[in-house]
Amino acid sequence: MTRTSIFKVYGNGIAKILLIVAFMLCMQTINAQEDLDAKYATELPKVGTVAPDFTLASLDGNTISLSDFKGKYVVLDFWASWCPDCIRDIPEILSLYNDFSDKGVVFLGVSFDTDKTRWQTTVEKYDIKYPQCSEFKKMREAEVAKLYGVKWIPSLVVVGPDGKVALSTVISQKVKALLLERIK
Numbered sequence: 001m002t003r004t005s006i007f008k009v010y011g012n013g014i015a016k017i018l019l020i021v022a023f024m025l026c027m028q029t030i031n032a033q034e035d036l037d038a039k040y041a042t043e044l045p046k047v048g049t050v051a052p053d054f055t056l057a058s059l060d061g062n063t064i065s066l067s068d069f070k071g072k073y074v075v076l077d078f079w080a081s082w083c084p085d086c087i088r089d090i091p092e093i094l095s096l097y098n099d100f101s102d103k104g105v106v107f108l109g110v111s112f113d114t115d116k117t118r119w120q121t122t123v124e125k126y127d128i129k130y131p132q133c134s135e136f137k138k139m140r141e142a143e144v145a146k147l148y149g150v151k152w153i154p155s156l157v158v159v160g161p162d163g164k165v166a167l168s169t170v171i172s173q174k175v176k177a178l179l180l181e182r183i184k
Contacts, residue, residue, distance in 0.1 A: 036110050036170050043149030044157060044168030051159040052147040056110065056133035059120055062132040064108065071161050073105045073183065075175060076146070077130075078111040078155040080139070081122035087156045089161075090126045092172040094152075095128050096179065106130075112139040112153065 045051060051074075055065040066074065077093055079086035107130035113119035114136050123132055129141045135142045139150065148157060155176050158167040167178045 005049045037049055037174075040152035041155065041168055043151055044155060045148060045165040047165050047167065049165050051165050054147060056135055056144060057117075059123065059132050063161050064131055066108070066159065068125065069106045069108070069159075072122075073100075073161060073166070073179070073181075074159040075105060075107045076148070076157040076159065077107060078107045078112070078145070078150045078153050078157070079109060080153055081118050082113070082117075083153050087122075087126075089154045090128070092125070092176075094128065096172065096176055099176075100179050100183055101130065105179060108133065110134070110144055112137070112142055112145065114138060115136060131174060140148055 023127070028045055051066060053065060053067045055063050066076075075093075075096065079089070093107070096113065101107060105165045109123075109128065109130060110131040111119050111132055113132040113134055116134075116136065119132070119134065121130075135144060137143075140143050142150075144150075148155075152170055154172075155170050156167070156172060157165060157169075158175055160166040166182070167174060169175065
């Protein structure tokens with residue numbers, strides 16, 4: 001049987017099978033992303049709860065408090081320079097920052113680095129423009145991690161202008177979807 005005759009005989013069936021397989025792969029990808037939140041974001045603050053305030057040291061030696069940004073959307077980016085997943089996520093977070101910072105959305109990096117030099121070098125290397133703060137404690141020891149239930153990084157929490165949590169996730173695409181919906 002020639003190639004042409006196989007497609008004449010089986011073409012519709014093969015096309016249907018390929019379409020079904022493609023659909024199933026797309027659904028698995030969506031479910032896998034949802035499963036990441038189900039697995040890693042379970043202890044992050046629930047939507048609608050008041051976001052706990054905190055005050056931490058910034059890279060320049062000053063302090064930053066969440067309450068400094070009251071009345072604005074704030075994206076809290078929990079990360080560390082030693083975290084490969086965090087480093088992989090930096091381009092997406094920078095893209096969000098570039099798209100939404102001029103619309104009044106504040107981005108605040110909350111680092112779990114213990115080495116200030118390494119932290120600062122990473123911020124400079126990736127040209128991260130948004131403010132950064134840290135306790136200089138390991139994630140499991142940091143008070144801000146306990147306040148926010150951070151057990152996995154990167155984790156993202158979006159705080160609304162009302163001071164309440166609008167989203168808690170480990171998936172940066174969900175932050176983009178929320179901001180696209182709410183910021184005009």
